[in-house]
Amino acid sequence: MNLKKWIALGLTGCFLFSGCAEQREQAQTALENSQQENRHEATSFAMDTVMTFTVIHEDGEELIIDAEQEIRRLENLLSVTLDGSEIKQINENAGKEPVRIPTEILELLQTSKDLGTETGNAFDIAIYPIVKAWGFTEEEQSVPPQETIDQLLPLTDLNDLILDKENSTAYLEKEGMAVDLGGIAKGYASDSVKALLKGKGVESALLSLGGNICTIGNKPDGSPWKAVVQNPLDANDYVGLLEISDTCVITSGGYQRYFEENGKQYHHIINPATGWPAESGLLSVTIVCDSGTKADALSTALFVMGLEDALEYWKTQDDFEAIFVTTDGEVVATEGLKDSFTFEGKDNDFTYRMAER
DSSP states (O other), rough: OOOOOOOEEEEOOOOOSSSSSHHHHHHHHHHHHHHHHHHHEEEEEEEEEEEEEESTTTTTTHHHHHHHHHHHHHHHHSSSSTTTTHHHHHHHHTTTOOEEEEHHHHHHHHOOOHHHTTTTTTTTTOOOHHHHTTTTTTOOOOOOHHHHHHHHHHGGGGGEEEEEEEEEEEESSSSTTTOOTTHHHHHHHHHHHEEEEEEOOSSSEEEETTEEEEEESSOOOSSSEEEEEEEEEEOOOOOEEEESOOOEEEEEESSSEEETTEEEESSBBBBTSSSSSSSSSSEEEEEESOOHHHHHHHHHHHHHHHHEEEEEEHHOSSSSEEEEEETSSEEEEEGGGGTTTEOOOGGOOOOOEOOOO
């Protein structure tokens, strides 16, 4: 699972009323008290990560419970390890027989395949056997022999994942294949929880699913939510500030999960073409998109692609923006973030430019 730990939240703001200073102060105090009464927060652990929920609503406490239950429901469906999950059943029956699955999962698998095709297989939910060979699903990691990687690569072709909409089944054609939705599941979960809360009247909320950020509306004072894009080289530093409203922000980076062997560092983002950690010249990729599902997948895919190919792909799309941090110290933001992203990395020798279509 990608633990995208890059967000720091700014939850303060101001609200001004017209009239004399005393009236403004009284009104602001009343507003802040009302907001605090309706502000509800909770932290839980699911999908192998810490999740926090901030909901501004008079029934926020109950709504957070609903959100947590939705997360648990999805975890039971999508987990690659939990007994009884549909994904685990698909993997256990690889090369044997199709598995009947709920329409919801079938559609998510299809979305994953489509995003894989669109990105030239830079996003590949069938890469799991190789990820496991590297030990990123285990407590200990090590570099696998090239022979092992060569044997596993033929088991990672998404064309061998057969989805039958008419019968609502999924089938992995080759024994030893396995799919893992870890690169898209938290983004999908954020979309699901966001829809649930909006459907119950929530107009202001912030969801952090292991660092995957999804917001509903603005902060209670009407200002945008704020998030920082972490400096991949320093967990206590950041390279820029984002202002976001009613959208999702998700980052993937090699700095988030890695190990060292014989003096070399190996991160968890595997290039499906080689079976080795991607060496794309990027340290991190941040995606800003209304769809958490798409943002989650693209943060990985564009990291694998590298800056130039990622920008070419972005130019063909109109529903997301991105921020790239390169290994040579450049921060590149796409032009749709012109009014919402502020570069803050100059003091740490980063350079900055905006990419245009």
